[in-house]
Amino acid sequence: KQEVTQIPAALSVPEGENLVLNCSFTDSAIYNLQWFRQDPGKGLTSLLLIQSSQREQTSGRLNASLDKSSGRSTLYIAASQPGDSATYLCAVRPDGSSNTGKLIFGQGTTLQVKP
Amino acid sequence: NAGVMQNPRHLVRRRGQEARLRCSPMKGHSHVYWYRQLPEEGLKFMVYLQKENIIDESGMPKERFSAEFPKEGPSILRIQQVVRGDSAAYFCASSPSGTGGNTIYFGEGSWLTVV
Numbered sequence: 001k002q003e004v005t006q007i008p009a010a011l012s013v014p015e016g017e018n019l020v021l022n023c024s025f026t027d028s029a030i031y032n033l034q035w036f037r038q039d040p041g042k043g044l045t046s047l048l049l050i051q052s053s054q055r056e057q058t059s060g061r062l063n064a065s066l067d068k069s070s071g072r073s074t075l076y077i078a079a080s081q082p083g084d085s086a087t088y089l090c091a092v093r094p095d096g097s098s099n100t101g102k103l104i105f106g107q108g109t110t111l112q113v114k115p
Numbered sequence: 116n117a118g119v120m121q122n123p124r125h126l127v128r129r130r131g132q133e134a135r136l137r138c139s140p141m142k143g144h145s146h147v148y149w150y151r152q153l154p155e156e157g158l159k160f161m162v163y164l165q166k167e168n169i170i171d172e173s174g175m176p177k178e179r180f181s182a183e184f185p186k187e188g189p190s191i192l193r194i195q196q197v198v199r200g201d202s203a204a205y206f207c208a209s210s211p212s213g214t215g216g217n218t219i220y221f222g223e224g225s226w227l228t229v230v
Contacts, residue, residue, distance in 0.1 A: 043206060044221035101148050101210055101219060105158040
C-alpha cells in the first residue's frame with residue numbers, strides 16, 4: 001500500500017531564506033508526482049508535476065526533484081517570501097492508476113515565512 | 116477559462132439531512148475526481164467519474180455516499196443521512212483525460228459542517 005510522508009509537518013523561516021520540503025513514498029512504482037500549495041480555507045493550486053521519467057522540474061523560484069528509486073522528492077523554494085506561507089502538499093499517482101487519476105497525498109508541510 | 120467550480124462553498128446540515136455538493140469541471144475537461152479532507156488529515160481519494168460513468172469508487176464509503184456525472188450538468192456528490200463525522204472539506208478536481216501525465220486541477224472546495 002502506497003504511503004506518502006512529508007517532513008517536517010511545520011516550518012517557520014525568516015524571509016529570504018532558501019528552504020527544502022521533503023516528501024517520501026513507500027512504493028517506487030509511481031506514474032508521476034505533483035506538488036500543490038493550499039492556502040487556509042482554499043483549494044489546491046498545482047505547482048509542479050514531475051513524470052516518473054523526469055528528475056526535476058522548475059518554475060520560477062520553485063524547483064522539485066524526484067528520485068524514484070529511493071522514493072523521495074524535494075521541493076526547493078529559493079529566496080522565500082511571506083507570500084509563500086501556505087501548506088505544501090505532495091501527491092503521487094501510483095503506477096497502474098494512470099487511467100484513474102487517483103492521487104495519494106501526504107499530510108503536508110505548513111510553511112510560515114516571517115517578514 | 117474558469118477553473119473548477121464548486122458550490123456551495125460552505126454548507127451546514129443537521130444530522131440526518133442530505134448534503135448535495137456540485138462540481139463543474141474546467142472547460143474541456145471530461146474527467147472528474149472527488150477528494151475529502153477530514154480535519155487534521157490529508158486528502159483522500161473518493162471517486163473518479165467520466166460523463167455518465169463511475170470509473171473508480173474505491174475510496175467511497177460503502178453507505179450513504181453516491182456520486183454522479185450526468186451527460187449534462189455538473190457532477191454531484193450526495194451524502195444521505197449525514198453524521199458529524201462527515202464534516203470535512205470536499206474537493207472536486209478535473210483533468211482533460213484520465214490517462215497520461217495530465218495535471219489535475221482542483222476546485223476551491225465545499226466545506227460541510229454537520230451540527
